[in-house]
Amino acid sequence: MDLVENYREELRFARKPLGRSLLVLLLLALAVLPWWCPSGWLARASMVCLLAIGVIGQNLLIGYSGLISFGQAGFLAIGAYAFGHLRIAGVPFPVALLAAGVAAGLAGYLVGFPSLRLKGPYLAIATLGFGTATYQIFANVEWLSGGRAGLSIPPLQPPFGIARDTWVYLLYYVIFLVFTGAAYNLVSSYVGRALVAVRDSDIAAESMGVNLSRTKLLAFFISSFYTGVSGALMAQYLGHLEPQAFNISESMNFFVAVIVGGLASIEGSIFGAAFVVLVPALLGSLRWAVPVLFGTAILSVLIFEPLGLAGMWLKTRLYFRLWPFR
Amino acid sequence: MGEALLEVRDLTLRFGGITALGGVSLSIAPGETLAVIGPNGSGKTSLFNCVTGLYKPTSGSITLGGESLLGLSPDRVTARGVARTFQNLRLFLHMTVLDNLMLGRHLHFRKNILAAAMRVRDEEVRHRAKVEEIIEFLDLEAWRDSRVAGCAYGVQKRVEIGRALATEPRLLLLDEPVSGLTAEEKEEVSYWIHEIRGRFGVTVLLVEHDLRVASRLAQRMVVMDRGLKLTEGTPEEVQRHPGVIRAYLGDQ
Structure with a gap:
């Protein structure tokens, strides 16, 4: 039976045997996705993987730390362009990826400084300004954005003669797993606790020995690091960078994903990323309706299920915990 | 009485034209329980907020074990060994x-x-x-x-x-720990506050409206009124003090 014998055991990831086995099955099924999913959907799966990393980053900021940012596209662009320039200069993929994350993270650290003074809507406005400014800079400074021709990124060379889209998916899937795992570990550690404490009551957090400035800046750093990595993966995925890809509507996409997926939930972030990628794909020729649908989704989530898709998932799990004895 | 753990001297706190604290001094010996009482708005919580670093006092000094706490952010104050609870949780x-x-x-x-x-x-x-x-x-x-x-x-x-x-903490600041509790819960909390001193070796500074609880727990009391210290002494002394009676019940 399920018996916890010590504190360490209680802190294990996916502690219960049933959940653990189901999780392993799911991860395996997703690992062999290229061999069973219909063609055309594999690219979308890669897109979900790369976007999920960014949404997790956004959720760490909005959901866990309660710091609202509308400037995610800015961090995404910094990550993407840093990655693009490094790749063109011949830097290997993993190094460029981490460097892109660090570049965006440092930008986030700087943007975090206003957050020490601004709260709620005022912080949202400040970050919106950052997002817009970054977009304008990339749109107007030619040596950064590669001018009218844009920036072309050398494609990945798959080893062992694997098809390119399969290789991209597998690579993105592994990177996604690493970042998701790290996020789970962080939010269940003292870091996550401090973030949530600052969100729930900053005065109490401060009085209990949490350094507010350091915690908020850390939240911004981690969040934009994730977003930067997401941007880098997006750059590699698109193969071609234009500033238009990083305008305000991209920031809104992240926001929709976080709200619909579920605030302060890692699996919610993944659901949210899947939502903003797959729903437009399913709509097909009705694409024009996507913004309407996103707006409606946000409204209905806020009214009917404030915890979003993650909340629905949680309720389903709770329901089946006693199944069939109810 | 030996060396004081917390020493507050001439603490003044002004918000514009309002004087929340007008030169308050008090000291607590290690292991002691001191209660601060006074009517609403007399500056008890302001005093707490100054000690824990949430407010920056206009003038005066606050020292813990001989080291000044002035100018430290709340988390640094906590790291020095001061912890608190809040009146409204x-x-x-x-x-x-x-x-x-x-x-x-x-x-x-x-x-x-x-x-x-x-x-x-x-x-x-x-x-x-x-x-x-x-x-x-x-x-x-x-x-x-x-x-x-x-x-x-x-x-x-x-x-x-x-x-x-x-x-x-070395010093625990409790802001109205029994307010809003039932009679039974008040008993329990009083018992715990008493036990804390022995078990965790903590010095307690208490703000309390419930005078029965306060006088039972504290060895000494400081009475505040309108940002000033009215008097201090043992619970019995304080309760007989004419100024205290006037502050609580008005002029006779």
């Missing part, structure tokens, strides 16, 4: 009782973010043992994994005391 409502207490251990954590991201949990386990002591002491076992938002008010009050204790 300020708990982390979305966290469990256990996590609230674990947050009290935050400043004792050896912080390593990479280890945290790789799920190295040695620190968590080490601090969990400390927190369990407090959970046992305050009878919180039944609520360990409940979210604080769903707990009864009396339990929330206890969690606040527990969270403050978890920081391992």
